[in-house]
Amino acid sequence: MRRLLLLAICLPLGAQWLKYPTPGIPRSAEGKPNLTAPAPKTAEGKPDLSGIWHIDGLGYSTNITSDLKPGDMLPWAEAVTKERVAKLGLDNPVSRCLPPGPSIGLFGELQKVIQTRDEVAILNESGIFRQVFTDGRPLPEDPSPAWQGYSVGHWEGDTLVVETAGFNDRSWLDFGGHPHTEALRVTERYRRKDFGHMRLEVTFDDPKTFTRAWSIGMDVFLVPDTELLETVCNENEKDAVHLVGKLSDEVKGEIAVPRETAAKYVGTYEIKQPRMNVGISEASNGKLMMDVNGKGAVELIATSQTTFLNEAMGAHVDFFPDAQGKTGYLILKIVEGDLRGERK
Amino acid sequence: MNATFGILWLLSGVVANAQWVNYPTAHVPKTPSGTPNLGAPAPRKADGKPDLSGMWEAENYRQCPKDVGCADMRTSEQFQDLGWSLPGGGLPYQPWARAVRDKRKAADGADDSTTKCLPPGVPRIHTLTWPRKYLQVPGLLVILDESTTGFRQIFLDGRPLPEDPTPAWNGYSVGHWEGDTLVVQTMGLRDGLWLDRNGSPMTDAAKVTEKFHRVNFGNMQIEVTVDDPKGYTAPWTVKLNQYLMINTELLENICLDNEKDLPHLGVGK
Numbered sequence: 357m358r359r360l361l362l363l364a365i366c367l368p369l370g371a372q373w374l375k376y377p378t379p380g381i382p383r384s385a386e387g388k389p390n391l392t393a394p395a396p397k398t399a400e401g402k403p404d405l406s407g408i409w410h411i412d413g414l415g416y417s418t419n420i421t422s423d424l425k426p427g428d429m430l431p432w433a434e435a436v437t438k439e440r441v442a443k444l445g446l447d448n449p450v451s452r453c454l455p456p457g458p459s460i461g462l463f464g465e466l467q468k469v470i471q472t473r474d475e476v477a478i479l480n481e482s483g484i485f486r487q488v489f490t491d492g493r494p495l496p497e498d499p500s501p502a503w504q505g506y507s508v509g510h511w512e513g514d515t516l517v518v519e520t521a522g523f524n525d526r527s528w529l530d531f532g533g534h535p536h537t538e539a540l541r542v543t544e545r546y547r548r549k550d551f552g553h554m555r556l557e558v559t560f561d562d563p564k565t566f567t568r569a570w571s572i573g574m575d576v577f578l579v580p581d582t583e584l585l586e587t588v589c590n591e592n593e594k595d596a597v598h599l600v601g602k603l604s605d606e607v608k609g610e611i612a613v614p615r616e617t618a619a620k621y622v623g624t625y626e627i628k629q630p631r632m633n634v635g636i637s638e639a640s641n642g643k644l645m646m647d648v649n650g651k652g653a654v655e656l657i658a659t660s661q662t663t664f665l666n667e668a669m670g671a672h673v674d675f676f677p678d679a680q681g682k683t684g685y686l687i688l689k690i691v692e693g694d695l696r697g698e699r700k
Numbered sequence: 701m702n703a704t705f706g707i708l709w710l711l712s713g714v715v716a717n718a719q720w721v722n723y724p725t726a727h728v729p730k731t732p733s734g735t736p737n738l739g740a741p742a743p744r745k746a747d748g749k750p751d752l753s754g755m756w757e758a759e760n761y762r763q764c765p766k767d768v769g770c771a772d773m774r775t776s777e778q779f780q781d782l783g784w785s786l787p788g789g790g791l792p793y794q795p796w797a798r799a800v801r802d803k804r805k806a807a808d809g810a811d812d813s814t815t816k817c818l819p820p821g822v823p824r825i826h827t828l829t830w831p832r833k834y835l836q837v838p839g840l841l842v843i844l845d846e847s848t849t850g851f852r853q854i855f856l857d858g859r860p861l862p863e864d865p866t867p868a869w870n871g872y873s874v875g876h877w878e879g880d881t882l883v884v885q886t887m888g889l890r891d892g893l894w895l896d897r898n899g900s901p902m903t904d905a906a907k908v909t910e911k912f913h914r915v916n917f918g919n920m921q922i923e924v925t926v927d928d929p930k931g932y933t934a935p936w937t938v939k940l941n942q943y944l945m946i947n948t949e950l951l952e953n954i955c956l957d958n959e960k961d962l963p964h965l966g967v968g969k
């Protein structure tokens with residue numbers, strides 16, 4: 357499913373201002389950004405969140421509810437999620453260049469924060485902006501449902517608290533297809549700890565979908581000396597016609613892998629960029645399981661003796677053990693490219 | 701011609717319900733009687749430079765034809781024909797460019813990129829009916845564009861234009877101040893942008909200069925010069941008036957959402 361989104365995003369390859377030094381960043385004598393310098397403040401004395409940021413939330417991209425317990429999601433939502441997985445995420449609105457909705461930016465897209473006296477604007481590299489009003493206005497009472505909802509923010513000490521309501525019910529919370537209703541309210545808490553680091557906690561409260569509100573926490577990193585690229589998702593869009601197939605087709609094509617072969621792949625692999633810890637384990641039925649950043653293991657489907665499908669990510673993984681099976685690496689094939697993970 | 705306005709109106713799909721469209725804009729100067737004073741001096745930033753921040757709309761006075769039924773949807777003359785105010789028959793087209801314009805005009809803009817939910821590009825962004833919000837912060841001017849819920853960045857931090865950039869709808873823009881006028885230079889534009897609904901073409905050779913001057917609190921002039929020797933016989937300059945919109949807000953406008961127009965386009969001339 358991640359594959360579908362990324363196909364739609366087609367970033368241009370040429371470098372433009374990707375290495376131009378970002379002004380205003382404290383630097384060493386050699387010009388190296390000092391990302392542990394104190395967080396900057398605005399003229400009004402509030403923390404200044406401006407900058408280009410990257411959220412390390414890839415672990416939640418396939419299952420934003422991974423911290424929930426069984427039964428925390430209402431049965432209708434369980435059923436909808438199951439159906440979307442079975443269709444390999446075919447109907448994910450982002451595959452049609454529609455906005456991601458409440459989870460925009462949470463799964464690793466670059467975001468540029470513009471902070472003024474009256475608002476915080478977020479420029480998303482996927483091409484759309486979002487506005488958070490900090491001028492004291494209340495949330496609208498009965499707004500037209502919108503992909504991004506309506507956001508107001510206020511400061512609690514050094515934390516920017518953003519409340520959002522008025523979402524439409526069409527966006528998916530993650531690539532795993534978790535749904536929500538128009539009753540969803542999202543609260544984000546942004547705290548810039550130092551120049552280069554921010555902590556974000558997001559609370560989802562949708563009593564029509566979940567039995568309780570829950571929160572996820574993420575580290576957010578300043579990305580210096582680069583710039584957003586222009587992305588126009590629906591330019592030259594050629595993906596939609598290729599979105600065919602069902603999970604059941606892939607499962608039908610599954611082949612058997614001997615346990616001694618599968619056992620060679622078990623271990624922990626580290627991908628450096630984007631930072632991912634991939635855990636491969638063996639289930640009691642002998643099938644391999646894959647976990648990314650400790651967010652819950654999913655069963656892999658073998659398509660050859662060395663290639664497996666992680667259907668939730670829409671990604672294939674190839675294993676390259678050495679002769680002894682003790683060291684080696686894997687290649688995770690997503691659309692950004694092939695990510696090599698070294699066995700730890 | 702009439703169908704042109706019909707197409708635009710269908711695509712706009714603006715949300716009808718009001719949300720924050722009546723919320724008072726902060727920091728607007730008032731007359732003694734308490735009404736907004738849009739003739740007050742242009743605001744300035746802490747560094748003394750004019751502040752272009754605010755929500756702006758084009759000169760949308762052109763009446764929509766009655767028989768299309770979109771009387772509340774107006775566009776500017778420049779939206780239809782960017783060179784309408786120039787003496788001597790409009791923009792100085794190269795022969796091929798004039799032929800392209802004529803063909804597109806006859807087809808009522810059916811192949812217009814904005815009809816297909818693609819961005820207007822530069823400088824067309826200033827002539828669309830949808831409003832734009834300018835956010836001016838140190839080193840940067842951001843334009844939030846309701847037509848695509850997209851954005852354009854103009855760098856004011858002294859960086860040079862890139863040397864051989866990937867062509868882009870918005871190109872690459874840097875600006876500097878000359879007195880109270882912000883002079884913005886743009887290059888690296890994608891080939892084949894439309895300058896107006898008539899379909900006046902612009903090529904990837906184009907260099908665009910925009911001079912932004914906020915005349916007073918409520919008015920801004922943008923003088924646009926396009927130097928595109930492949931498309932035009934000489935550089936040309938047009939002036940675009942922009943008007944401040946207060947006590948309202950941008951709406952979320954997702955053009956692709958529930959898009960049902962395309963199959964109906966191009967069926968008439």
